[in-house]
Amino acid sequence: MDKKETEFLDEIKSKFKVDGKIQRKQRIWLSTDENKLVEIGKWLKDRGFVHLSAVSVTDWLEEGKYEITYHLWSYDDKILVTVKTKIDRTNPAIDSVAQIWKENAQIHERELHELFGVKFKGNQDLFPLFLDDWQGPAPFRKDFDWRDYVRGEFYDEENEREKVYYD
Amino acid sequence: MIEEMKSAPKGSEYDLYFGPAHPGSGNFGVKLKIDGEKVVSARADPGYLHRGFEKLMEYRTPIQNAVLSDRICILEPLNWNLIHAEAVDELMDIDVPERAKYLRVIMAELSRIQSHIIWYGVFSKGIGFDTGFKMAFGYRDYILDLFELITGGRVYPAGYICPGGVRRDFPKNAKEKILKVIDKINDMIKLEELENPSMDARAKGVGILKVEDAIRLGATGPVLRGSGMNTDVRKDEPYEIYDRLDFEVPIRKEGDAYARYWIGIEEMKESIKIVKQALENLPMGNVIVSNFKKPKLNVKIPEGEVYIRNEVARGEAAVYMVSDGGSNPYRCKIRGPDFLHMIPVLEYLLKGVQIADVPAIYWSLNICPADMDR
Amino acid sequence: MVRTMVKRSKKAKTMRKLIKAIWIFNWFNSCGFAELVPVVGSRWDMERFGMIIVGTPRHADVLFIAGYQTLKSIKRAKRVYEQMAEPRVVIALGSCTMTGGMYWDSYNTIKRLEDYLPVTMYIPGCPPRPEAIFEACEKIFEHVKELE
Numbered sequence: 001m002d003k004k005e006t007e008f009l010d011e012i013k014s015k016f017k018v019d020g021k022i023q024r025k026q027r028i029w030l031s032t033d034e035n036k037l038v039e040i041g042k043w044l045k046d047r048g049f050v051h052l053s054a055v056s057v058t059d060w061l062e063e064g065k066y067e068i069t070y071h072l073w074s075y076d077d078k079i080l081v082t083v084k085t086k087i088d089r090t091n092p093a094i095d096s097v098a099q100i101w102k103e104n105a106q107i108h109e110r111e112l113h114e115l116f117g118v119k120f121k122g123n124q125d126l127f128p129l130f131l132d133d134w135q136g137p138a139p140f141r142k143d144f145d146w147r148d149y150v151r152g153e154f155y156d157e158e159n160e161r162e163k164v165y166y167d
Numbered sequence: 168m169i170e171e172m173k174s175a176p177k178g179s180e181y182d183l184y185f186g187p188a189h190p191g192s193g194n195f196g197v198k199l200k201i202d203g204e205k206v207v208s209a210r211a212d213p214g215y216l217h218r219g220f221e222k223l224m225e226y227r228t229p230i231q232n233a234v235l236s237d238r239i240c241i242l243e244p245l246n247w248n249l250i251h252a253e254a255v256d257e258l259m260d261i262d263v264p265e266r267a268k269y270l271r272v273i274m275a276e277l278s279r280i281q282s283h284i285i286w287y288g289v290f291s292k293g294i295g296f297d298t299g300f301k302m303a304f305g306y307r308d309y310i311l312d313l314f315e316l317i318t319g320g321r322v323y324p325a326g327y328i329c330p331g332g333v334r335r336d337f338p339k340n341a342k343e344k345i346l347k348v349i350d351k352i353n354d355m356i357k358l359e360e361l362e363n364p365s366m367d368a369r370a371k372g373v374g375i376l377k378v379e380d381a382i383r384l385g386a387t388g389p390v391l392r393g394s395g396m397n398t399d400v401r402k403d404e405p406y407e408i409y410d411r412l413d414f415e416v417p418i419r420k421e422g423d424a425y426a427r428y429w430i431g432i433e434e435m436k437e438s439i440k441i442v443k444q445a446l447e448n449l450p451m452g453n454v455i456v457s458n459f460k461k462p463k464l465n466v467k468i469p470e471g472e473v474y475i476r477n478e479v480a481r482g483e484a485a486v487y488m489v490s491d492g493g494s495n496p497y498r499c500k501i502r503g504p505d506f507l508h509m510i511p512v513l514e515y516l517l518k519g520v521q522i523a524d525v526p527a528i529y530w531s532l533n534i535c536p537a538d539m540d541r
Numbered sequence: 542m543v544r545t546m547v548k549r550s551k552k553a554k555t556m557r558k559l560i561k562a563i564w565i566f567n568w569f570n571s572c573g574f575a576e577l578v579p580v581v582g583s584r585w586d587m588e589r590f591g592m593i594i595v596g597t598p599r600h601a602d603v604l605f606i607a608g609y610q611t612l613k614s615i616k617r618a619k620r621v622y623e624q625m626a627e628p629r630v631v632i633a634l635g636s637c638t639m640t641g642g643m644y645w646d647s648y649n650t651i652k653r654l655e656d657y658l659p660v661t662m663y664i665p666g667c668p669p670r671p672e673a674i675f676e677a678c679e680k681i682f683e684h685v686k687e688l689e
Binding site for chain 2: 566568569572574575576578579581582583584598609611613614617621643644646647648649650667668670
Binding site: 023025026027029050051052053054056058059069071073075078080082101102103104106107111129130131132139140146147 | 213214217219221222223226382383384385387396398403404472473474476483485487489497498500502506507510511515540
């Protein structure tokens, strides 16, 4: 394991209250509180993590939480840091990081707003991206079963050819 | 006169729809606001190819997902095969056999060459140079024939690169055939490098993207390198056998459409170098670990999460895979390079250009709508 | 050997009988692009049969629906179809237009194209090979003759 990963982890742990681990070379996972996120993000951006590789939401249905992950890459240090935070699932809202990573974060958040229904406070443009007049629930939530939906919407159990889809 | 035109009333603005059935756009639309010949603002309109891969993968096991992952990006299926396989490998802690690593790299680089050829073809078409288009798609078929020989499918390899290695070994005469095809591609590159007045006139100085803007907008891959940033995932965090190979990362400072096109040509040369080296040093042995030899549907993935980055032809691709210990991945986030190239970067670049330059800029970003919508 | 030559020349004769060239409007969704563009390219070159891809549906005789349609793109495909002049033919490419194919459980793709557009012919495959597309085109020639 390289020195730079441990150095980075020590540095951020001395500044903020975060849990962190080094998974392997060039991979660091941090988890933090929801209200600390913007502060940590600003510090990380100044530290060289200018590239927001991806933003993702994991839906932990049993726990009743959404886990939001920000994957950040530093072109100088060549390490990837993932910052994780958990928010409530029933009424998901979180501060936007679009003020830090600008358009890059903005478009990721716009996508997640549509697919998971997460509200990003401070993001100006959360207009639907992929779907035209979608009426149903946020499609990527775990409690929305696609197979049930598809069977009801598109297929016919009576049809000889389409019986297999009901197994 | 010019002052008059500048202060023309707002009514002279109108909307122009570029796509989704435009012959040069693919399934992707851009709503342009036009004033005279000038684009005032652009707004991307994606979603024509949205299938929801991320959730389709949650319903399937890794073996099924290997086949599904081909379809994420239609123009470079093998690279996406590779990245999915790597994610499962790391989660399950599989030690991939040496020979399989070499085969994976050879196939991924051939796929990259093939994708860059398409790029050259459609870019030529975009700037009105039809000979380039016909030439490119003629030469691409040589590589598709290779894919058919090795994987069984012309376009989709049907999960050739799967968790644990690759599905089957090279046939007997594959090495010679690959070398022969590579010679032909070399000939094509020589033709493409010839001085081309229409390329100079249409692509130079068009769609300039400065490096700080490129980073802010999230550009990666050839687009970022065309702006002068020295970065390549294959060098920054070498996966498979890339740390043992000798290749360079082409960089260009200008940041215009021509620079990006030039990067594409140079990258093909580097890929050819890689394929030749890998073929020379190809070790003997197994190509797949024993417990994946016969595809089993209910293999349990250990609990954990990984974030895998790869360099595909269009830029940085990544998969974030979470497993809760079941046989299906719990969550699989796919980060396609074109998601950022096609929405923020394109919207930014189209602002203030002439309508005639729109196709040149559009195709210089090496665009594939399928991996944007997923 | 002799037999095949006879067969070929017979095929060539029917081809020569055609007076009208087929103009195609290509509504390609993903794999349609990957496999239909080679047909336009120099190796397969559909132009030798007089088939060309046109830029507007108003000039087209044949509409190629290549690949799965999402709920968003089928609306546009319908609009394209409405703009075409009679006689018009719709050819659907790929398994995904027939049953949903790979994406049978996706919430956003349509499963049977015939529910939305009058499909004349399906070409199975994921994606179909260029030879299959040519065979289909040969059949359209016949079909167009019947229409006239």
